[in-house]
Structure formats: C-alpha cells, structure tokens
Amino acid sequence: MSAPNTAPTREYLKPPVTEVGVIGWLHGNLFNTWYNSLLTIVFAVILWQVVPPFFSWAFVDSVWNGPSEACRDIDGACWSIIPQNISFIIFGFFPEGEHWRPGSAMLILLGLVFFSKSSKHWKKSLGFYWLIGLIVMGTLMYGGVFGMPVVETAQWSGLPLTFMLSFFGMVAAYPLGVMLALGRQSKMPAIKTLCVVYIEMIRGVPLISLLFMSSILFPLFLPEGVTFDKVLRAQVAIILFTAAYIAEVVRGGLQAMSRGQFEAADSLGLNYNQTMRLIILPQALKIVIPPTVGILLSAFKDTSLVVIIALYDVLKTTKVTLSNPKWTGYSTEAYIFLAVLYFICCYAMSSYSRKLEKTLHTGR
Amino acid sequence: MKKVPNNTTDDVLAPSPVPFLRDPAKRAIVFQVVALLLVAFVSYYLYSNTQANLERQSIATGFGFLDKEASFEIGESVIEYSAADSYADALLVGALNTLKVSFIGVLFTIILGTVIGVARLSSNWLVAKLAGGYIEVMQNIPVLLQLFFWYAIFYESFPSPRQALNPFNGVFLCNRGLIFGVPESHAAHGAMLWAFVAALAIGWFLNRWGKQRQAQTGQIFPSIRVTLALSIILPLLVWAFAGAPTAMDIPELRGFNFRGGVTVSPEFSALLLGLVFYTAAFVAEIVRAGIQSVGHGQVEAAKAVGLRSGQVLHLVILPQALRVIIPPLTSQMLNLTKNSSLAIAIGYADFVAVTNTTINQTGQAIEGVALIMLIYLFFSLSTSLFMNWYNKKMALVER
Numbered sequence: 001m002s003a004p005n006t007a008p009t010r011e012y013l014k015p016p017v018t019e020v021g022v023i024g025w026l027h028g029n030l031f032n033t034w035y036n037s038l039l040t041i042v043f044a045v046i047l048w049q050v051v052p053p054f055f056s057w058a059f060v061d062s063v064w065n066g067p068s069e070a071c072r073d074i075d076g077a078c079w080s081i082i083p084q085n086i087s088f089i090i091f092g093f094f095p096e097g098e099h100w101r102p103g104s105a106m107l108i109l110l111g112l113v114f115f116s117k118s119s120k121h122w123k124k125s126l127g128f129y130w131l132i133g134l135i136v137m138g139t140l141m142y143g144g145v146f147g148m149p150v151v152e153t154a155q156w157s158g159l160p161l162t163f164m165l166s167f168f169g170m171v172a173a174y175p176l177g178v179m180l181a182l183g184r185q186s187k188m189p190a191i192k193t194l195c196v197v198y199i200e201m202i203r204g205v206p207l208i209s210l211l212f213m214s215s216i217l218f219p220l221f222l223p224e225g226v227t228f229d230k231v232l233r234a235q236v237a238i239i240l241f242t243a244a245y246i247a248e249v250v251r252g253g254l255q256a257m258s259r260g261q262f263e264a265a266d267s268l269g270l271n272y273n274q275t276m277r278l279i280i281l282p283q284a285l286k287i288v289i290p291p292t293v294g295i296l297l298s299a300f301k302d303t304s305l306v307v308i309i310a311l312y313d314v315l316k317t318t319k320v321t322l323s324n325p326k327w328t329g330y331s332t333e334a335y336i337f338l339a340v341l342y343f344i345c346c347y348a349m350s351s352y353s354r355k356l357e358k359t360l361h362t363g364r
Numbered sequence: 365m366k367k368v369p370n371n372t373t374d375d376v377l378a379p380s381p382v383p384f385l386r387d388p389a390k391r392a393i394v395f396q397v398v399a400l401l402l403v404a405f406v407s408y409y410l411y412s413n414t415q416a417n418l419e420r421q422s423i424a425t426g427f428g429f430l431d432k433e434a435s436f437e438i439g440e441s442v443i444e445y446s447a448a449d450s451y452a453d454a455l456l457v458g459a460l461n462t463l464k465v466s467f468i469g470v471l472f473t474i475i476l477g478t479v480i481g482v483a484r485l486s487s488n489w490l491v492a493k494l495a496g497g498y499i500e501v502m503q504n505i506p507v508l509l510q511l512f513f514w515y516a517i518f519y520e521s522f523p524s525p526r527q528a529l530n531p532f533n534g535v536f537l538c539n540r541g542l543i544f545g546v547p548e549s550h551a552a553h554g555a556m557l558w559a560f561v562a563a564l565a566i567g568w569f570l571n572r573w574g575k576q577r578q579a580q581t582g583q584i585f586p587s588i589r590v591t592l593a594l595s596i597i598l599p600l601l602v603w604a605f606a607g608a609p610t611a612m613d614i615p616e617l618r619g620f621n622f623r624g625g626v627t628v629s630p631e632f633s634a635l636l637l638g639l640v641f642y643t644a645a646f647v648a649e650i651v652r653a654g655i656q657s658v659g660h661g662q663v664e665a666a667k668a669v670g671l672r673s674g675q676v677l678h679l680v681i682l683p684q685a686l687r688v689i690i691p692p693l694t695s696q697m698l699n700l701t702k703n704s705s706l707a708i709a710i711g712y713a714d715f716v717a718v719t720n721t722t723i724n725q726t727g728q729a730i731e732g733v734a735l736i737m738l739i740y741l742f743f744s745l746s747t748s749l750f751m752n753w754y755n756k757k758m759a760l761v762e763r
Contacts, residue, residue, distance in 0.1 A: 029489035036488040043490050190396035194403060201737075204744035206702035208716060209736045216729045220417045221410045301506040308709050315509060331516030339505045339513070346504035 068326040081330045082337050085321045089334075092157025092317045101148065102160035105137040109163055117352065119359070130171065137164075153231040157312030159341075161231070165313065166300040169238040173299070174292075176239065177246025178285070182276065184247065185254050195247070202244035207305050210237040215309040234306050242299045249291045253284035293353035297346055304342075314338065414730070421727075429726045430455070436721055438713045440629055451722055458718030459739060465635055465714065466701040472640045473700060474693075477647025484652045495648065502645035508706050511638035515710045518630035525621050534614050540621060542628040545614040552606030556599040563598040567591025631712035635704065643700045647693060654689035655681070687758050691751060698747050702740060715739055 018027050031037040061076025064083070071078035082089070091099050112133045115121055141160065144150040156164070183195035202210070214237035219227065228236075257280055265275035285292075307316045318334050321327055327334075385391055418425060430452040437447050442460040445453060483495035502510075519539055523529065528538035534545035547553070567587065574585030603609075615625030658681050666680040707714035716736055723732035 029487070032487060036486075036491075039486075039488050040490050043494065188392045188396050190400050194399065201741065204741040205737045206705040206716075206740055208705045208708070209733060209740065212716075212720070212736070213733050216723065217733055220414050220729065222417075223413050224417065224420070301504075304506040304508045305706070307508065308706075315506075315512070319512070329520055331520055332513070335509060335513040335516060338509055342506055342509065343501065343504045347500065350504065 071330070077333050078330045079333055079337075081321065081327050081334055085324075085327065088158070089314065089317050089321055090159045092161070092312045092314075093155045094157065094160070095149070095151060095155065098143075098149070098151060101140045101143065101151075102156075102158075105140045106160055106163060108133050108137055108140075109167060134168070134171065153229045156231060158317045159314045161306075161311065162303055162313045162315075165231075165235055165238055165303040165306065166296075168235060169242055169299055169303070170296045172239045173242035173246055176243035178250050178281070180243060180247035181250035181254060184251055199244045199247050202241055203248065207237075207241050207302055208308060210241050211305060211309045213237065230309075231311060234309060234311055238299065238303065238306075241302075242295065245295045245298075246292065249288050249295055250284065252291070253286075253288035254280065256287055257284055290353045290357040293349060293356065297349045297353070300349070301342070301346065314341070423727050425728075425730065427731055429722075429728050429731070432726075434722070434725075436725065438718065439711070440632065440713060451726070454718050454722065455715065455735065458713055458715035461713055461718075462701070462704055462707075462715040462739075465632065465639070465704050465707070465712070469636055469639045469643070469700050469704065470697050472636070473643045473647055473697070476640060476644040478651050480644060481648035481651025481655070484648060485655060499645045499648050502641055503649075505642075507638055507642040507703055508709060510642055511634055511706055511710050514634035514637045515630065518634055525617060528617070528622075534612070534625070536615060536622060539630065540627065541630045542633055543615045543622045543625050544628075545612050545625045547609070548611040548613045550606070550609040550611075552603055552609055555602050555606065559598040559602040560595055563591065563595040566594055629712075631707070631710055634710055635707050635712050635714075638706075639700050639703055642703070643696055646696050646699075650689055650692045650696065654685040657688045658684045690754060690758070694747055694751055698744055701743055705736075705740075 015024075017023055030040040057076050059076075061074055062079055063070050063074055063076070064079050066080045066084075068078075068080065068084070071080055087096075087099060091102055094102055112130060115129065116126060139145060140148075141156060141164070142151060142153075180195050180199055183191050184199060186192050186195070211234060214233040215230065218233050218236075222228070261279055261283070262275065265279045270278065303313060304315045306313050307319070310316070312320070315338060318338055322331050322334055385394070431450050433447075434449055434451045434454040435447050436454070438445055438454060438457050440461065441457045442464055443457060445457045480495045480498060483491050484499065486492045486495070518541070522537060522539045525536075525538045525540055528536040528543075530536055536543040567590065570585070570590060571587040574587045578584055613624050615622040615627075662680055662684065663676060666676045671679065704714055705716040708717040708720060711717070719732045719736050723729050726732075
C-alpha cells in the first residue's frame with residue numbers, strides 16, 4: 001500500500017476576502033452575528049433619519065450672522081443669536097470698554113491651567129504662580145488701581161464669573177478638604193465627630209440648599225450692618241460644598257496607605273505634622289489625583305446652579321439674552337452653543353484625568 | 365546574643381516626667397477642648413446674631429406657620445390640594461412630587477443606564493461607539509443646562525394643542541405636555557394591583573421553598589420564571605373575572621386644551637428627561653465597570669462545570685458584578701434625587717420649589733432651609749443605612 005504522493009504545493013493561499021481589508025473590518029465589527037447585523041442596520045437607518053436633517057438644520061439652512069429679522073423666515077438654525085450677543089453672553093454686565101480686563105483675566109487663568117498640566121511643573125513654585133495669578137486676576141476684575149475704575153462684584157457676570165466661582169472654589173476647597181479628611185482619620189474623638197458630621201451633612205444635602213442658605217440665611221447670621229456681597233457668599237457655599245466631597249476622596253487615599261508607612265515615619269522620630277507632610281500626604285494625594293479631577297469637574301458643572309439664586313453666570317446671561325423679544329425662540333441654538341462650551345472645558349478636564357491615571361499608574 | 369534591655373522595667377532608663385504639652389494623650393485633650401469651645405463659640409455668636417436680627421425684623425420663629433393657610437396653587441399634585449389648604453399640606457405635596465420624579469427617574473435611569481452600559485461593551489462597533497459618544501456628551505454637560513434645553517424644546521418646538529403631534533392613536537404631544545389615553549377607572553384595577561402584590565408574595569415564598577428543596581435534593585426550581593408568570597396571570601385572571609372592562613379614557617381637544625386622559629406636564633417631562641439622560645450616562649459607566657470586573661476565568665470555569673449560559677449569567681456573573689455595581693449605583697440614585705431639586709429652575713413644584721414659595725410668603729427662611737436639608741438628609745441617611753446592610757450581606761466571605 002503506497003499512499004499517493006500528495007506533496008503539498010508550495011503555494012500560499014490568500015486570506016479570504018471576508019477577513020481582511022474594509023470588508024473584513026465590516027464583517028468583524030458590524031456584521032459578525034445575525035443580531036449584530038440587525039443592530040447595525042437598525043442604527044444605520046436611525047442615523048440616516050436623524051443626521052441629515054440635523055445637518056441641514058444646523059449648517060445648510062442656517063443663518064450664521066445677521067440681524068434677528070433675517071432669522072424670521074428660515075427653516076434652519078439661527079446661529080446669529082451667538083455672534084450678535086456674544087459680548088453680553090461672555091461678559092454680562094461688566095462695563096463696556098472694560099471687557100479687556102475679564103478677557104485677560106481669563107487668558108491668565110487658561111495659561112495657568114495649561115502650565116499646570118505638565119507634571120514637570122509640579123513643584124512648590126507652582127503654588128506661588130497660582131497665588132500670584134489669582135491676585136492679578138482679582139485686581140484686573142475689581143480694578144481700583146493703575147487707573148482702572150472699580151467694578152463691583154455685582155457686575156461680574158458671564159463666563160468670568162463661571163470660571164471664577166469654579167476655580168477659586170476648587171483652589172480654596174482643596175486644602176479645606178484635605179484638613180477635613182485628616183480630621184476624619186484622626187484618633188481624637190471630638191475632632192473626628194465634628195469632621196464626620198460636617199462631611200456627611202454636606203454630602204447629604206443638595207447644593208441648592210447651601211446656595212439658598214448663602215443667599216437668604218447668611219445675612220441673618222451676621223451682626224447688624226455687616227454684609228457680604230452676594231457673589232462672595234455663593235463662593236463660600238461652593239467652597240464648603242466641594243470641600244466635603246474632596247475630603248471623601250482624600251480619605252480614600254489616606255486609607256490606601258499601608259500601616260508600614262506610618263510605622264516607618266514613627267520609627268524615624270517624625271511627629272504628626274512631619275509624618276503627614278513628608279510621608280503620607282505626598283503619596284495619598286498622588287493616588288487620588290484622578291478622582292479629585294472628577295470632583296473638580298463636577299464642581300465646575302455645579303457652578304451653573306448659581307442661576308437659581310440669580311447670579312449672572314454664563315447660563316444666566318444666555319437666558320437674559322433669550323428673554324430679549326428680538327431673540328426669543330432661539331433657545332435651542334443658544335443652549336447648544338453653551339453645551340459645546342461646557343463640553344469643551346469638561347471634556348478637556350476628563351480626558352486629562354484619564355491620561356493622568358495612565359501615567360501615574362506605574363508599578364503598584 | 366545580647367539581651368535587649370527592657371526599657372519599661374529598667375530603673376536607669378525610667379522616663380522623666382513628660383511636660384504637659386509634650387504628652388500626646390494630654391495634648392489631644394487640649395486640642396479637642398479648644399476645637400469644641402471654638403465651635404460652641406461660633407455657634408453661639410451666630411445664634412445670638414440671628415436672634416437679634418429676627419427680633420429686629422419681628423419674625424416669629426418656630427413651625428407654627430405650618431398650620432396657616434398656604435393660599436398658593438400648585439401646578440401638579442399627587443394628592444388633593446387647593447390654595448385653601450395649610451402650608452404643611454403644600455409641603456407634603458412638594459415632597460410627594462419630589463418622590464414621584466425621583467422614583468420614576470430612578471426606574472428609567474437604571475433601565476437606560478444598563479442598556480447603554482451593555483451597549484458600550486457590544487462587539488458591534490457602531491453600537492459601542494454610539495454608546496461611548498452618548499456617555500461622553502451627557503456626562504460633560506451640566507444637568508441644569510440639559511433641563512433648560514428640554515424645557516425649551518417643549519415650549520418652543522412643540523405645537524399648540526390644536527396642532528398637537530399625534531404619533532400614535534390616543535397619544536398627543538404639544539406644548540402642554542404629553543397627553544395619552546388610559547383605561548377608564550374601574551373597581552377591578554385596585555383588585556388587579558392586589559393580585560400583583562399577592563403574586564410577588566407567593567413568588568417570594570416559592571423562592572424560599574425552592575432554595576430549601578435545592579439544598580436537600582439538588583433539584584432546581586425555576587422560581588423567577590414562575591413568579592414572572594404568576595405576576596402576569598393573576599392580575600389578568602382578576603381582570604377577566606371582573607368582566608374584562610376595556611373602556612378607555614381617550615383625551616379629546618376641547619377649546620384650547622385637552623380633556624380626559626392623563627397629562628404629563630412639560631415641567632415634569634423636561635425634569636425627568638434631563639435627570640434620566642444625565643444620570644444614565646454615569647450609570648452606564650458603572651454597569652460597564654461592573655461587568656468588566658468579573659474575570660473571564662469565572663465564565664470559563666462556570667461553562668466547564670456545565671452551567672447553561674442563562675445560569676452562567678444568573679449564578680456567576682451577576683452576583684459578582686452586582687457587588688461592584690450596587691454601591692456606586694445607589695450613590696448615583698441619591699444624586700438623581702438631590703438633582704431633582706433643580707426642578708425649581710424650570711417651575712416643577714418639587715419640595716424645594718414649594719418651600720421656596722413658602723419662605724417668600726412667610727419669611728420663615730431658617731425653618732424652610734432647615735426643612736429642605738432635613739428631608740434630603742433623611743433620604744441620604746436611609747440610603748446609607750441600606751448600603752451598610754447590603755455591604756454586610758454581600759461582603760466577600762473569605763476563608
């Protein structure tokens with residue numbers, strides 16, 4: 001019995017056309033099972049129903065810039081509401097002619113944020129840069145020196161107010177949050193109880209109730225004749241609110257520290273302050289950077305709530321614009337513009353947090 | 365080996381008396397006393413200021429105002445309410461409205477969030493990308509802006525009742541809200557509800573009995589399927605016995621508005637849509653993380669033991685994924701409840717909105733804000749009690 005000589009021919013077969021290239025990708029990612037094919041078709045149909053009409057509404061039939069009358073008889077979006085009112089939406093009631101001041105304050109802020117992005121710059125000097133930057137910004141906004149007329153905080157509005165409430169809030173809430181977290185981990189029962197009660201109480205109530213407190217109750221708490229300005233009161237409420245959330249995040253970092261770190265610090269003879277400042281906090285705060293950015297992100301979104309106590313942040317100035325009879329009825333366009341604005345800021349922050357998480361996730 | 369000298373008994377190294385402030389235990393007492401005194405002093409200072417201010421403005425403190433006539437109307441209410449009722453009634457209406465929107469919102473959020481979270485992990489590229497895009501967009505836009513957006517859609521884009529959109533028979537969509545037909549009220553409906561509750565109760569006992577039997581004999585009783593069948597069949601039987609009433613209450617256009625049917629107001633719809641779409645994005649991420657947290661080896665092991673795919677899901681994946689999902693999920697549900705206080709911005713009469721009106725009318729600001737804080741604290745404390753119980757129950761028991 002001699003098997004027929006079937007020596008394999010040395011000819012390579014090409015991979016089947018359904019496995020490579022565009023068709024292969026389509027087959028693997030969109031049509032790999034019968035239900036996936038069905039899903040793909042259903043969603044393609046839905047997208048076909050939604051996207052082209054939206055596209056023609058937003059880009060083809062739309063008016064990009066022009067007086068409000070030009071918008072009366074078109075089918076598409078009236079984006080003119082944005083360029084025609086942009087200075088009010090961004091700067092609100094800040095006096096005309098002084099708009100360069102909040103403008104440059106915002107530029108300084110953005111510059112600081114970009115500068116702080118790189119971990120190369122995370123040194124003690126960064127804190128000083130921020131401090132100087134915040135003081136310069138405050139001076140620019142308030143004026144009173146170098147021939148800049150004073151602009152009362154009641155006139156601060158629009159995007160600078162949004163940025164100010166969120167950034168000052170974050171910067172001030174952070175140390176307070178760290179202190180609260182340390183207090184909560186403390187072995188002294190009275191301190192611990194105070195911190196726990198504070199944190200749990202603040203986290204249990206909505207931000208609105210704190211804002212109400214700041215706007216209607218706070219004046220009652222002060223002695224006669226002493227008043228704080230409304231913006232500052234809202235700022236305090238935001239700081240107190242954010243600090244409680246930061247405290248919980250930092251507590252997570254503190255709890256993740258192994259006991260050996262504390263024991264090593266003790267055996268070196270460091271006291272409590274030194275242990276925390278030199279050993280524990282640098283490690284604990286590093287672990288919790290990503291969730292902290294998450295908290296700051298939601299603090300940024302939450303500043304929009306000051307609308308409810310009638311502060312003129314960027315959402316409120318937009319609403320005021322919409323209540324102008326010339327521009328009523330174009331809320332969709334205005335809100336989409338604002339949504340894009342918020343989205344850009346928040347998306348930058350959240351993708352930065354994800355990137356940080358990856359770079360900091362070394363070793364352990 | 366050298367003998368290590370024992371410090372505590374060695375007379376030579378006996379500690380010299382520690383100065384008062386160098387002794388950690390005594391110093392801790394001093395710190396705490398100082399902290400407590402500080403808190404007490406600040407509270408007393410604020411309290412005395414408040415007393416003085418209240419006296420000067422001659423505002424009476426206390427909750428006596430709750431019995432007075434509210435004399436304001438509330439747009440929508442779960443219970444009977446009129447302007448002649450007391451402030452306490454008005455606040456109750458507000459609290460029920462908060463509960464209503466939170467409950468329905470939580471229900472829809474869990475469903476939508478789970479669907480999107482699963483879609484995010486889909487092997488279908490288009491579906492996964494769409495879900496990812498949804499999550500990114502919704503998470504990064506403030507919920508208040510979303511509420512305004514939906515409210516504006518209702519008020520500006522939807523037609524007046526006369527030209528109401530009519531997507532299905534008996535369903536109308538206009539700037540007065542969503543109006544749809546419901547079965548005309550009939551005595552059988554209450555009985556059907558009780559039948560449903562009874563079915564759930566029977567299911568609970570069946571489940572217990574099934575587990576006991578499984579422990580003794582190894583036979584599995586399909587308690588979930590039986591309960592599901594019972595909860596459909598029992599109410600249907602009651603309905604059939606009651607003569608199968610089919611009359612419907614269909615809304616009709618009368619003058620400028622609809623009569624009959626059920627109206628979901630634009631305020632409620634906008635609030636619900638905003639809260640659900642916003643929170644569902646966060647829930648989707650939680651669900652995705654939960655599913656991904658179950659190791660692939662678990663699924664393979666379960667299959668190797670011979671479990672069917674339904675059993676793999678029910679007995680292996682879900683119990684482990686839920687342990688990861690439930691704690692952050694509850695905190696999202698709590699967030700939804702707290703965010704429902706934004707209702708005041710679009711005019712839905714939730715607890716905060718009603719309290720705000722009450723404060724404006726009576727000037728009882730302290731009592732009002734305290735009530736708001738108390739009711740939300742009650743919600744979150746009861747949730748964390750539940751969480752503690754759940755964590756104890758579900759905690760990983762290791763050897």
